[in-house]
Amino acid sequence: MMQAADMFRTHPRQSQVEISVLAKCVDECYACAQTCTACADACLGEANVAELVRCIRLNEDCKAACLATGEMLSRVTEADWSVLRAQVRACLTACQVCGAECEKHAGHMEHCRVCAEACRACEQACQALLDAIPA
Amino acid sequence: MMQAADMFRTHPRQSQVEISVLAKCVDECYACAQTCTACADACLGEANVAELVRCIRLNEDCKAACLATGEMLSRVTEADWSVLRAQVRACLTACQVCGAECEKHAGHMEHCRVCAEACRACEQACQALLDAIPA
Amino acid sequence: MMQAADMFRTHPRQSQVEISVLAKCVDECYACAQTCTACADACLGEANVAELVRCIRLNEDCKAACLATGEMLSRVTEADWSVLRAQVRACLTACQVCGAECEKHAGHMEHCRVCAEACRACEQACQALLDAIPA
Amino acid sequence: MMQAADMFRTHPRQSQVEISVLAKCVDECYACAQTCTACADACLGEANVAELVRCIRLNEDCKAACLATGEMLSRVTEADWSVLRAQVRACLTACQVCGAECEKHAGHMEHCRVCAEACRACEQACQALLDAIPA
Numbered sequence: 001m002m003q004a005a006d007m008f009r010t011h012p013r014q015s016q017v018e019i020s021v022l023a024k025c026v027d028e029c030y031a032c033a034q035t036c037t038a039c040a041d042a043c044l045g046e047a048n049v050a051e052l053v054r055c056i057r058l059n060e061d062c063k064a065a066c067l068a069t070g071e072m073l074s075r076v077t078e079a080d081w082s083v084l085r086a087q088v089r090a091c092l093t094a095c096q097v098c099g100a101e102c103e104k105h106a107g108h109m110e111h112c113r114v115c116a117e118a119c120r121a122c123e124q125a126c127q128a129l130l131d132a133i134p135a
Numbered sequence: 136m137m138q139a140a141d142m143f144r145t146h147p148r149q150s151q152v153e154i155s156v157l158a159k160c161v162d163e164c165y166a167c168a169q170t171c172t173a174c175a176d177a178c179l180g181e182a183n184v185a186e187l188v189r190c191i192r193l194n195e196d197c198k199a200a201c202l203a204t205g206e207m208l209s210r211v212t213e214a215d216w217s218v219l220r221a222q223v224r225a226c227l228t229a230c231q232v233c234g235a236e237c238e239k240h241a242g243h244m245e246h247c248r249v250c251a252e253a254c255r256a257c258e259q260a261c262q263a264l265l266d267a268i269p270a
Numbered sequence: 271m272m273q274a275a276d277m278f279r280t281h282p283r284q285s286q287v288e289i290s291v292l293a294k295c296v297d298e299c300y301a302c303a304q305t306c307t308a309c310a311d312a313c314l315g316e317a318n319v320a321e322l323v324r325c326i327r328l329n330e331d332c333k334a335a336c337l338a339t340g341e342m343l344s345r346v347t348e349a350d351w352s353v354l355r356a357q358v359r360a361c362l363t364a365c366q367v368c369g370a371e372c373e374k375h376a377g378h379m380e381h382c383r384v385c386a387e388a389c390r391a392c393e394q395a396c397q398a399l400l401d402a403i404p405a
Numbered sequence: 406m407m408q409a410a411d412m413f414r415t416h417p418r419q420s421q422v423e424i425s426v427l428a429k430c431v432d433e434c435y436a437c438a439q440t441c442t443a444c445a446d447a448c449l450g451e452a453n454v455a456e457l458v459r460c461i462r463l464n465e466d467c468k469a470a471c472l473a474t475g476e477m478l479s480r481v482t483e484a485d486w487s488v489l490r491a492q493v494r495a496c497l498t499a500c501q502v503c504g505a506e507c508e509k510h511a512g513h514m515e516h517c518r519v520c521a522e523a524c525r526a527c528e529q530a531c532q533a534l535l536d537a538i539p540a
Contacts, residue, residue, distance in 0.1 A: 010518075
């Protein structure tokens with residue numbers, strides 16, 4: 001886990017969302033981005049890479065969505081929640097689809113099992129944040 | 136303008152979306168990402184930076200959403216359109232909100248005028264792509 | 271080609287490097303990042319993906335270095351040239367190595383030929399910028 | 406802290422660098438990227454933002470270099486150490502310069518104190534990795 005909460009606590013402006021929910025989502029976004037990057041590379045290093053093409057593609061997309069979301073949610077100043085809500089929804093969808101794909105390979109590839117867990121954790125943190133975002 | 140179309144034409148797999156619509160959206164995403172990065176920095180370099188805080192924030196968020204979207208749409212292999220659709224929607228929202236903010240300053244700051252145009256062009260390309268995405 | 275020059279011309283602060291050299295490097299960085307992303311995906315979509323593993327890896331690394339460099343060079347305000355110089359050198363190295371790998375496949379895969387050209391153009395723009403950076 | 410080590414341990418290929426050194430550097434890169442993003446935003450939210458312009462700029466550059474480095478080091482398959490070495494050097498330089506700037510404000514702004522620590526930790530992890538990279 002990371003330390004997004006430390007930075008939210010020292011911020012000169014007040015977050016409109018409870019810090020623990022926001023920090024959890026930021027931490028999971030960066031963790032999932034790193035894990036998906038590593039899982040795509042691990043799949044690429046497998047002897048049967050040709051069977052893992054869809055997994056690699058979804059890993060890369062999930063990574064991109066998570067990084068954008070983690071970066072955007074790391075900012076508190078002048079947050080526009082219509083922008084952030086749409087991005088968190090995109091991240092949640094990417095995590096759902098990538099996590100489901102990794103789960104299929106989780107039984108015989110440990111990196112896909114770890115990655116499926118990271119996607120699931122990020123998906124849940126995105127959902128918790130969506131529930132907490134001001135209407 | 137960039138050259139996304141060249142790469143789509145040389146791709147071993149067929150895109151499910153008309154290449155010209157997809158390439159236009161990719162090109163506008165990267166162009167808008169660069170312009171927003173530069174506009175945030177130009178605002179930061181203005182003497183009245185304190186009045187441009189919201190503009191800088193939205194520029195940075197729009198940049199992040201555009202980069203993720205441009206990267207994800209640059210891939211054709213095993214595209215999952217539920218993931219891509221949600222990301223394009225997030226990008227469209229970011230461009231709308233950032234473009235509207237930049238437009239407010241377009242009369243007295245040339246970089247915001249150029250940036251508002253880039254956001255508008257990217258927003259339109261995202262809408263055109265959403266209209267073309269397989270249901 | 272993109273429009274980095276437009277934004278440099280409207281910036282409130284003066285660049286310490288000639289705008290045409292800087293803008294050329296920014297444009298090539300974003301173009302190379304997009305092309306490398308697309309080339310990695312095109313390689314992933316090839317029937318003989320297992321033989322293209324090194325190419326995909328280098329494409330992804332080159333993309334990451336180019337994006338960071340393009341973003342950092344898009345900023346003029348309070349530039350620290352020791353930071354920028356090191357990043358441009360990293361980008362140049364990534365373009366050299368990736369371009370050389372893509373060139374090997376350029377004869378039978380059109381996407382690698384286009385990508386080798388993008389890498390070469392970016393490498394040259396990085397070298398031109400390094401020559402122009404204040405000592 | 407994150408979990409890069411988990412993914413390296415489950416990777417089908419052997420890293421040429423000791424996993425603990427590599428994982429430490431990856432973790433610090435992502436942590437520093439998040440912290441710098443948050444510090445730039447916290448500076449932007451301060452009443453005296455005009456005096457923090459250089460800090461914001463360096464935060465954004467450090468973030469970009471750290472993200473690229475964290476992503477590139479997350480891959481083990483077909484690593485090219487000339488590319489990685491140059492990128493780690495760029496990251497180290499960015500962390501040094503950004504950390505020194507944040508340190509100046511550490512006495513009166515807690516977010517800059519936390520960020521200076523993150524930069525310092527990342528700089529050290531980069532140095533340890535450079536010492537361990539195969540010649």
